[in-house]
Amino acid sequence: MSAERTAMESEAAGDLYLCGWRLRSALPLPELAPWTGDDRQPDLTIRTGSIPARLDGARDVSPLLQVTPEKQARLSIDGVATYWLRNAGEVIIAPQMADDSPDIRTFLFGTILGLLCHSRGLFPLHASSVRIGDRAIAISGMSGAGKSTLAAALTRRGHALISDDVCAIDPAAPGGPVVLPAFPRVKLWDDSLAAIGIESAGLTANRLGQRKFYFRFNEAGSFQATPAPLKAIYLLASSNAPLAGRSEIETLAPTLRIIGLHAQIYRKRTAAIWGLEPELFKALGRIAGPVDVYRLTRTAHLDDLAAMVGRIEAHAA
């Protein structure tokens, strides 16, 4: 796409909240809550514009992702958009489809959000999180392990969803680690939707042709932007044959907590290129000390979901 787009500055009144940042976006981001904080300048600006094919000094983390030691990144998703993380406060997007297509936001709120966390000093854990009482719990695991499904089921029980897939943690917050809420949104496969009693018709498709949907909960209006102290992290371990066919929750010893959490740092290879590995590893200890870390082994059966939700609630209370 060669045409230069005019970067439209939205009015300050249209500023949005994301992970504690004041965000001004030229693209519509209907998932996000409005900014209701102080009258600071935006922490982060999203514009549309043209993007160089090659960033100076870039290394290829994958065929889609270029990263430079100066903490720039260029992500190219064919047919969707190219994204340029130009600095910690600016993202340029060159869409290849309509500006309001959800596909564009899938990668903005995935890889790009994770890289923004790294460049802005937050710890991005590959996890969904919900607020239970006045604290947060995070459900972490590889893609497909069931993070979003569990988080959504907890939300249906009245707990507020505060992040999905990329959980922004401030490990150095004064009173202990906190989760910085992202938005009240969740991605789900439609078989998961059926299991928690929501019809997929009328929801916005996540990517064209994929049977995965976004939807916004009715509670979205009551989204709380305040940081939530992190009480517990559940590391999901899929098991084809759990003991007695039931889900298990086990406490982990310190070394296993570190190993488990280390595997779930979001976009860790890029962080390594940016020289952030030593600091991230130290942060693991800051998180794994005060925060309870459990291994949660679950069955693949969705009918086990309600029981699992009840156990996590009882556990986290």
Add this chain to the structure above:
Amino acid sequence: MSEVLKLAHKVSRAPKHLATEVDGNIILMSVEKGVYCGLDDIGSDVWRRLAQPQSVAAICDALIADYHGEREQIIADVLELLTALRRQGLVDVG
């Protein structure tokens, strides 16, 4: 490199490692080998002392003084620990 570790050897932390601390215990990762290593209280103490490169004997003497332990046992334990850490690429010798 395969030489048996001796009291006279000078030991130091290898430059390429990751370290963190949970409840006072040090957990290390060897970046090159991709191996994690959780240290107990005394192992964590030894690792903190390794911030200053020094001889194995100096470390043992300090531990014997601080823990009032049996000399031969402490020396054996420290040699075993440092040998394991060297094998994982976490400690340099010489």
